[in-house]
Amino acid sequence: MNFHPKAVVLTMVLAGVLLVGVCVAMRRSPQIASRGPVMVPSEKRAPAAPKSPVFKPAQKTSESQVAVAMENARLRSTYQNFRTAVAVGNAPLQKSLRAALKKNREAARRIAEEEVNRSGDPKDREIALRTLEALDQ
Numbered sequence: 001m002n003f004h005p006k007a008v009v010l011t012m013v014l015a016g017v018l019l020v021g022v023c024v025a026m027r028r029s030p031q032i033a034s035r036g037p038v039m040v041p042s043e044k045r046a047p048a049a050p051k052s053p054v055f056k057p058a059q060k061t062s063e064s065q066v067a068v069a070m071e072n073a074r075l076r077s078t079y080q081n082f083r084t085a086v087a088v089g090n091a092p093l094q095k096s097l098r099a100a101l102k103k104n105r106e107a108a109r110r111i112a113e114e115e116v117n118r119s120g121d122p123k124d125r126e127i128a129l130r131t132l133e134a135l136d137q
Contacts, residue, residue, distance in 0.1 A: 075104055079111050083131045094134060101135065108135055 078100050085093040101108040112132040119125040 071104075072107075075101075075107055076111060079108055082108075082134070083115075083127065086131045086134045087127045098135065098137070105135070 082097040116128040119128045
């Protein structure tokens with residue numbers, strides 16, 4: 001865009017004159033600037049907003065509940081690692097994880113059976129069945 005230099009200068013001068021005019025007008029009418037907040041008569045006010053509900057923290061979980069949840073998470077992650085070792089055929093890893101899962105054999109079997117029941121894909125079902133068989137070895 002090519003602007004004519006005289007047009008740019010003229011525009012800047014006009015903007016300056018306009019700004020000075022606004023400042024002078026604001027200075028002559030101090031009642032506009034000094035007005036406080038507008039008060040509305042009480043009969044015209046909107047009703048007060050309902051109070052928001054107070055946040056109440058959940059009940060503290062007992063240490064035994066935390067311990068059970070941690071043990072369950074540890075068992076599930078160990079089982080998932082065992083399942084991966086079965087799927088890829090990593091015998092040394094299977095052996096070491098099987099020893100860890102034998103401590104809670106029934107819970108590990110329950111997890112494996114749940115996985116067999118919920119697997120929809122034939123490949124997943126095959127891996128879940130192989131994992132269940134590998135747990136019994």
